[in-house]
Amino acid sequence: MPRIPRGRRVVAAGFLLPALLLLGALVVYPIGYSVRRSLFDRSDSSFVGLDNYLALVTDESLRTAVRNNLIWLVVAPAVATALGLVFAVLTERVRWGTAFKLVVFMPMAISMLAAGIIFRLVYEQDPDRGVANAVWVGVHDTFAESSGFPRARPLPAHPLEAAGGGAYVTKEPVRAGAPVLLPLVGVAPGQMPRDARPAHAPTATDTGTGTGTDTVTGTAWLDFTRGGGGKPNVVDPEELGLKGLRIEAVRDGKVVATATAAADGRFTLPADRADGAVLRLPASNFREQYNGVEWLGPSLVTPAVIGAYVWMWAGFAMVLIGAGLAAVPRELLEAARVDGANEWQVFRRITVPLLAPVLVVVLVTLMINVLKVFDLVFVIAPGSAQDDANVLALQLYRSSFGTDADLGVGSAIAVVLLLLVLPVMVVNIRRIRRETRR
Numbered sequence: 001m002p003r004i005p006r007g008r009r010v011v012a013a014g015f016l017l018p019a020l021l022l023l024g025a026l027v028v029y030p031i032g033y034s035v036r037r038s039l040f041d042r043s044d045s046s047f048v049g050l051d052n053y054l055a056l057v058t059d060e061s062l063r064t065a066v067r068n069n070l071i072w073l074v075v076a077p078a079v080a081t082a083l084g085l086v087f088a089v090l091t092e093r094v095r096w097g098t099a100f101k102l103v104v105f106m107p108m109a110i111s112m113l114a115a116g117i118i119f120r121l122v123y124e125q126d127p128d129r130g131v132a133n134a135v136w137v138g139v140h141d142t143f144a145e146s147s148g149f150p151r152a153r154p155l156p157a158h159p160l161e162a163a164g165g166g167a168y169v170t171k172e173p174v175r176a177g178a179p180v181l182l183p184l185v186g187v188a189p190g191q192m193p194r195d196a197r198p199a200h201a202p203t204a205t206d207t208g209t210g211t212g213t214d215t216v217t218g219t220a221w222l223d224f225t226r227g228g229g230g231k232p233n234v235v236d237p238e239e240l241g242l243k244g245l246r247i248e249a250v251r252d253g254k255v256v257a258t259a260t261a262a263a264d265g266r267f268t269l270p271a272d273r274a275d276g277a278v279l280r281l282p283a284s285n286f287r288e289q290y291n292g293v294e295w296l297g298p299s300l301v302t303p304a305v306i307g308a309y310v311w312m313w314a315g316f317a318m319v320l321i322g323a324g325l326a327a328v329p330r331e332l333l334e335a336a337r338v339d340g341a342n343e344w345q346v347f348r349r350i351t352v353p354l355l356a357p358v359l360v361v362v363l364v365t366l367m368i369n370v371l372k373v374f375d376l377v378f379v380i381a382p383g384s385a386q387d388d389a390n391v392l393a394l395q396l397y398r399s400s401f402g403t404d405a406d407l408g409v410g411s412a413i414a415v416v417l418l419l420l421v422l423p424v425m426v427v428n429i430r431r432i433r434r435e436t437r438r
Contacts (some may be wrong), residue, residue, distance in 0.1 A: 007242040012429060016254040018089070031418065032413055034414045034418075035411075035415055037407060037411040038053070038408060038411035038412040038414075038415050039052070039408075040325065040408055041408055042405075042407065042408055043407045044405055044407065044408070050313050052227065052409050052412035053412050053415075055409055056412065056413070056416065061387055061390055062393065062395060064387065064390050065390040065391050065392050065395040065413075066392065068302055068389065068391050069370075069371065069391050069420075070390045071302060071306075072302075072306065072309075072370045072371075072391060073367060073371065075306055076306050076309050076310060076313075076361050076366065076370045076373075077282065077366035077367045077369075078363070079306070079310050080309070080314045080316075080362075080366055081321075081359060081362050081363050081366065082318050083310065083317065084314050084315075084316070084317025084318040084320070084321050084362065085317070085318075085321050085359065087100070087101070087314065087318040088322040088325050089347065090320045092325065098256065101318060101319070102313075104315040104318055105315035105316070105318065105319055106315065107311055107315055108312060108316055110312070111160045111375075112312075112376055112379075113379060115152030115311070115375075115376065116308070116376045116378070116379025116380045117184070118373055119304075119305075119307075119311075119376075119380050120296075120379060120380050121365045123295035123296050123304055123380065125291065125292065126291075127292050127294070127351060130292070130295075132292075132293070132295055133291070133292030133295070134292075136288055136292045136293055137291070137292045140290050140292075148193070148243075148245060148285055149187050149191065149245065149285055150191070150241075150287060150288045150289050151186050151187075151286065151288075152184045152185070152187045152242075152285070153185060153186045153286075154183065154184055154185070155185055155232060155337050157233065158173070158184075158223070158359075159181060159182075159233065160182065160183075160184075161283070163280060165188045165283050166283030166286055166287065167280055167281060167282050167283045167286075168280070168281045169250070169278050169279065169281075169415075170182075170220060170278050170279045173276050173277060173278050174218070174274060174275070174276075174278070174279055175275060175276070176214065176216050176271035176274075176275045178214060179201075179202035179217055179218055179219070180202065180217065180219075180279060181202070181219060181233055181235075182219065182220040182221075182242075182245075182247070182279065182281065183220075183221060183222075183233055184220070184221075184222060184223060184281075185222065185223055185233070187224075187242070189226075191231050192240055193244060195243065195263055196241055196242070196243045196262040197240065197243075197263040198238065198239065198240060198241070199219055199222075199237070199239050199240060199241040199264055199265040200219060200241070200264040200266050201219060201235040202218050202219045202277050203216045214270075214271050215268050215269060215271050216249070216268070216269040216270075216271055216274040216300055217266065217267070217268050217269075217276060218247075218266070218267055218279070219235060219261075219264075219265040220238050220241065220242045220261040220265045220267065221235055221242055221265040221280075222239055222242060223239060223388045224239065225238050225239055226238065230261045233373065235265075235371050240265075241261060241262065241263055241264040241265025241266070242261050242263060242265055243261055243263045243264075244260060245260070245261040245265075245281065245285055246258065246259075246281070246282055246284065246285055247259045247261065247267050247269070247275040247279055247280070248279070248280045248281075248282055249269050249273060249274035249278075249280075250277055250278050250279075251273075251276065251277040251278075255280075256273040256274065256277060257269045257274045257277075265313045283395055296380070296381065297385060298346070298385055298388040301349065301388055304327060305376050305380050305389055307380060308376050309370070309373065313366060313369070316366075317362045317366070319361065319391070320362050321355060321356075321362060324355050324357070324358030325351070325355060328354050328355070332350055333346055333350060335350070336349070336350050357435065360431060361428075364424055364428045364431075365428075367424050368421055368424050368425065368428075371392070371393075371417060371420055371421055371424075372421075373391060373393060374391070374393035374394050374396075375387050377390070377391050377394050378397070392413055392416065392417055393411055393417065396410055396413040396414055396417070399413060
């Protein structure tokens with residue numbers, strides 16, 4: 001090996017010196033200080049050895065952070081890489097693939113803080129504000145009947161009483177020809193059906209026979225007049241019918257007839273079945289409306305935050321994998337198709353193996369990235385669920401700068417994060433060196 005002249009070595013050292021100084025000041029010194037600080041107590045006055053590291057496995061919040069980091073490490077990079085692979089392969093086959101790639105990659109232009117705010121709103125519990133629950137509730141209500149009048153109830157003066165399980169029954173059996181009154185209160189104006197009409201006081205002639213002895217008729221209405229002035233158990237002019245309220249005639253514990261209140265609250269039951277029975281308003285009329293999924297509750301907060309991360313980084317994976325896919329020899333794919341391979345076989349046995357180096361790069365990059373995730377968890381997880389969504393980077397912040405700060409534990413977490421990242425970095429560096437030698 002030829003000897004390098006001393007002058008050139010001096011020039012090279014002069015160029016490297018600023019970088020080495022910055023590296024030492026911004027990387028080497030902080031790492032060394034963190035390692036030293038992790039061996040001392042909260043006040044940095046007493047040497048405690050590995051006690052701060054033992055706290056990582058004995059403290060409940062720290063154990064949760066370690067467990068969640070493992071979930072992040074396994075799930076988030078794999079899902080983002082898989083979606084990026086699928087998007088990259090599929091967009092090659094559609095005319096509008098470039099526009100689709102632009103839309104998928106666009107979240108990368110948003111900061112983690114902004115993305116966290118967006119998804120905090122997306123996961124809002126109220127379906128009127130949160131997009132996720134708005135969609136979920138819409139799908140649920142399509143296949144499941146929703147309650148019409150949650151929290152509706154009778155007053156003590158009304159001819160109804162509780163029957164258990166959230167249902168109400170008439171205090172006395174009903175008779176043909178005697179109009180039945182089913183008044184309720186507790187329905188907010190916004191929960192009333194939009195097409196509800198003023199309640200119609202029932203009469204015997206409502207049956208159309210003039211006698212009313214062949215049916216049991218009645219009215220179910222909201223016994224409440226805005227501004228006051230109404231009388232209980234009397235249908236006042238401004239009171240509305242409870243359209244859609246389900247009424248059941250029950251005899252000997254069995255439902256013998258059913259009816260549904262019209263827009264003005266009137267309903268009709270056949271006298272041969274309902275005469276002498278009690279009328280029941282089943283609990284299905286009054287159960288609380290389905291309010292969706294508690295996305296940011298203790299059990300789902302971590303998957304919810306991972307979903308936000310995947311939304312951001314799937315575009316990054318797609319672009320890198322798409323670049324690798326563009327370099328795949330098309331003749332190999334066509335030869336496989338000519339030999340009789342279907343598209344799934346071509347994808348699994350040719351495309352994926354040829355893309356393996358790129359997939360490893362994407363996967364390793366995302367693994368390093370998720371070990372440092374902090375912004376999304378801090379912004380998306382509400383205070384009540386932040387302990388359940390805790391990760392090491394967030395715990396590092398809380399332990400170092402929180403109300404009960406302990407820089408010894410915070411430094412120990414920083415060292416552990418460094419140790420977790422180092423093996424991934426070593427694997428990545430070795431892979432890059434192997435690629436360079438080829």
